[in-house]
Amino acid sequence: MRRLLALVIPLLLSGGPALAATPSPPHGQAQHTARASRDRQPAAKPPVAITLGSVKPAYLKASSTLRVSGRLVNQSQSTYQQVSVRLWFRSRAMTSRGEVETYADGKGPDPQQAGQPRVISATLPVGGQKSWRLSLSARQMGLRTFGVYPIMVEVRNSAGVVLGHQRTFVTYYPAGTPLQRTKVAWVWPLIDQPHRAADTTFVDDQLERQLGTGGRLSTIVGAARATKTPLSWLIDPSLVDDANKMGNTDGYNIKGDANRSQSVAALTWLTTLHNAVANDRLFATPYADPDVTALADRGMSDDVKAAAQEGTRALADVRLSGATTSTAMPPDGLPVDQATLSSLVASGSRTILLSSAVLPDARVETFTPDPVVNKNVSGTNVKLVAYDDTLRKILGQPTTTPGGTILAEQRFLAETAMITGEAPQNPRTIVITPPRRWKPSATFAKAVLNYTAKAPWLSPVPLSSVETLKPTERTFQPQKSPLGLSKNYLRQVRDLRSDVRKFTSIFEPPASDFTLGIARTESSAWNGQSRHGKLVRDTLKDELEKSMGRIKVLNDGTTMAGKSGRIPITISNGLDHGTVTVTLHAYSQNPTRLRVDAVDRTLRLEHGHKDQVTLDMKASANGIADVYLQLRTPKGEDFGGAHVLRVNASGYGRTALLITGISLAVLFVGVAIRIVRRRADRAGESVE
Template sequence: MRRLRRAAVLAALVPCLAAQAPAMAAPPHAARAGAAKAAGAPAAARARDQVTIALTRMTAKVSAAGDRITVTGTVQNNTGKAVPSLGVRLRFSQQRMTSRSMLDQYAATQPYNLSGYSPTVPAAGAVPAGGKQAFRLSMKATALGVATFGVVPVGVEAVNAAGQPLSGGVTSFVTVAPKGRRVTPVKIGWVWPVIDRMHRTNDRNFTDDQLAKDVAPGGRLAGLVAAARGSRTPVTWAVDPALLDDVRTMATGPYTVRPVGTSITKEIAPTAKSAAAAAWLGDLKTAVGSSPYFDVPYADPDAVALVRWKMTAQLKAAYAADNLQVAADVLGRPADARIAWPVAGLAGRGTIDQLTRLAKIGKGDGALLLSKQMFEDPVTGYTSGATTTVPTSAGNRTAVTYDDELSRIVSQDDGAPGSAVLVQQRFLAETAMISAETSVPRTLVVAPTRHWSPSRQLASGLLAASSAAPWLKAVPLDTITRAAPEPRQYAGYADANERNELGGPYLAEVRRSLVKGSDQFSSIMVPPAETGYRKGVLRAVSASWRGHNGRAVRSRDMLARQLAHDMAKVGVLRTVISLAGRSGEITLTVANDLPPGRRIKALLRVESGNRAKLQIGRIEQPHYLEVELNGGQKVAKRIPVQVSGNGNVTVHADLVSPADGRVFGPGQDITVRTTALGRTALLITGGALAVLFLGVGVRATRARRRRKAEAAVDGSTGGMGATAVVGAGLPGAGPAGAGFPPDGGDRLPDGSPTGFGTATGNGAGAHAAPSGVPGAHAAPGAPPAAPADPWRPAEPDRTGDGRPSGGRHRGGNGG
């Protein structure tokens, strides 16, 4: 029984739901097609419809019953065959929209869900397959049956000869604003983004030349600037200094386009400077004029991801004054609006704190530009104002919230035929509905997506509508910033948003392969010279890489290869040094092979790998020498050393930043071959040589004496009691002591030693020649003695009967 009651209730609700939500009553294929059109679906998705209707013009609003609603456009036959009686007509509803959600529902439906229709206007003839036919439809506003301020749906559909609707119609809206009816206008402020994706790796290499097309007439950026320049509607410009830096590089040229994947050493012909880039910079400066503008941090980094993965140093670098200066240089003045705009207007508490501090947003000075998703909507029954407050670690700060639905609508791709008209009509309908909700004065902010790519027609039309619509009042953003804030509850950053951020592994590789090396490189450069890699790191963490993972990885890896290649051009050259001696100097060569003008200044730090064997410097280690080189130069530096041993010693040399002591690169290991001897080894060697020379000298002296003695001996000593006296070179006896020195020394008359000493024994004071000495003469009457062998011991003295005398012959008479 309970089930039957539930079924009856549901059956009764179905007609009510169908009446309140036309989209639900539409056929599934029609609902999907309508939703695709509302989202700016590409032409390929629309090709499934039987016809394609493209509006070229549509009445935006009517102010009196007698006004006419006019629509012009074209219809294209997609059936694959000729349609002989193709007709076009208007569809409308007399039901006024009562909420913004109803606009969503009707925008997603086919026109045949609208009850009223105008007479059919047939084509001039059969429309062939793929052929187009222009149309112009018109009807009086009285058909709408609405006399009060509001929005009504109006559509265009095609029918066949039987009057059956063909899929592919479009539904739009017309605003009824009767004259004399007071409407409280909503103050609307526009944020006009001049931001682009990244086109460079380091400062010298572009990865593509798309930017040259975007700034040329008809390009995306050219259309944005031209639309704002030709409008009187105030806008607040959001400018990325990195984009202006890129365009200025192209304008001053030449510049190099090196596509991702190209070898970093390949020679590429430079591209001539771009006249279109120079013209665009001039147009931008004129368009901005005195209008307020604010800088997004350089290269628009993904602030939420950087804070999450503890890379706030890169976020701080993006806000550095020298990185923001390029915008002031191009526009002729510094930014005068103090706004912090996180990507998609979404940020957690940590990111909000960082942005508040870096953008210098104080109490009552500046504001954060956030999505309304960050706050709970108050239960008021109408769209709340844009100004509120957000809690930070420094207290509450002003926050300006932009309407997400409006930003989504204006950011739709209007490349498909007729899309621009639909977007503009929906924008007017949405703002009219907001104004009609209440008479309470409110503010409204429209912030298109960062890489907004509208046609000039759409951008100009939106600005013109913001000023012309009686329910809107266009104001600069700072007017809204100063409005009284409405209290709202901060909802926080949803976890689901993390999947849109740059990932942790990607950022970890940026930190490993780029951050450290770029900081090292920049620390030794002499201003104003710069490596371009610190800015390259900021480009690598740009939020523009969201959703483009493959392209981001390839660009990051190419930048890492370029960094390693350039860092290898600066450093100490590898060599092998031979050193002889206990002390001396070694010579190290430092090279800077960067292009001219890129000057480096560093300290050459040298340290021995074995201090016991080789000492660097005269006092202590490590040893430092200042080095300053222009690009393309080399310098040789002499380093004093002291050696305490021999063999090979490794000396490590690297460059250090004189400012902060940051080490540049891995350094270089130098092999020093030492051949010096230690003090102990020198003493041992010197002593050995002295002993050797002394021994040789003694032996040489003895040998000379022997040769002289042998030459002088002509006999040997004889009988006992005879005393042989050597005269002055004559045979026979002579005076005692004749021929000897006065002191009785054993020397010959010429002063040379005799080889024997003073005689002893019974013949005291007498000298006898030893037997066997050449040149000696026996005493008279003594028999001649046989020559004695000077190397044999003397025989014992014997008596006359042959018996030993009891003593050895000692050169005199025995006792």
């Protein structure tokens, strides 16, 4: 029996010569076989993979013929005979967004109607590939009303065993369909992760590739430049700031590597960006797109406000001065609560975009409502605007893999058509925004903007028109989550921030290369990438300690001849740029042994310059004593660690030296007189 099964099962799967003439089972039996086979197969890797290459036209009209094409790949270890493909469909439109989502997730029933199967390969060997094409007219499919219809491409062997399938959608729009177009307002994110720690040092060179042709950021800006669909941009100033730094004629420096020359890719990208944003609204995230909720929960909301101010300045420096923080959108995928809203309002935001999952409709409706609701936040009236979370997830589907673009396009068209079809006579507006750090294919990024302008059930509008809508019954539902920057991580950032503020306060004016570094360590990009965030934080700390160490006392030790003396102390500003103001505070380790009579002295030092302070000291005993020399900020805070000056008190002062000198002189005179007398006596004796 086992030997028989061992022979029969491979033949069933491969559809070998012995079964090549086996007729296809009846439709109902085929469906049962297909489902049973599909249940047994791992969803991630069916025996034969089906890739969609095109679905044309993108949406159907009454006179249209649906043409679907793609490619098969045999990814099993068996060879298949008489491989055929078939297009399954349903003549009844889907009735809700929930049904569309269920079908897209691979759940729910398959379509029950099918076109004729088409044999595309007599033999499909292991690893073999084969192109295929299928077509059906809208009339053959029985499509009659505007709506979304499920379709499926299925591949079988000669025994009728399903080897793989691929679900997708088509949208049908017959001419003259009475409906009110759904208005679509786009928010186009231009956000990355910080690539610098201090202003002068990049921690990696990944941005160069993203800005260049075919890179993620080049794709996003290029798609926007090619469309006439109105966009509102959400820009992280740190990204544009990094690109601007890379475009400097002096080049840029990467940690632990040689200097890079001026980036042509960065310059080209900045030029394209300026052209793309012309006439569009620009909104700035706080610098480096911080994790607002985590900072608010840790009592660090002031950092968000400071980052917002720095962000608008950074964009103005690259001639994007029209950007404001009046509209904000906290990082998607992270929790949002009341403290998040308060922090954004304190930073100047009066319109806040939130996921529709955070702003659900309080009423039981069968259609998607308008996105606006009013809310009082910390005594300020604020508009909360819901972006469609399902569409955001659709836009985030992988589109750079084979077939991914077509699947995402068809799902986008289906979802927007279903929103319109829920209440076709009820005009509504939706807000669409891709994931924050979106990575689309160039084709897909351009397509969704093109469909917004040309699909007969959609109409593009600017975000400003959304802000004038009447408020709905949506309610704010705060979210909690373990995601976000951790308490321990932010504790170390807070300590580092204290050191940066001290260092910055000594400059005239109070600004340094490290101020924006704190914002970079607080970026929402480090959620799930703690190793990268730690690298930025540790690099910033190392660079800060090096710079602080270049403003220092040069003296290490001195000898004081006598019980008192005036000791010159030299302070140096060894930085490459910047004028600093510091105060020298000196005190003895043991005042009873060595007293320092000195008033704190303030010095103003330009970069590369030195200055001296004279300290009066008095010793009560001979020997070595330590004096601590502490530099302080203009506010009186200790700056760096205390420098130790070793003072050796010899006990011989000027008076003692004078007395000793006179005594020696008298001694020498006495000795000389005795020598003269002795010689005179000897001379007298010789005469006698």
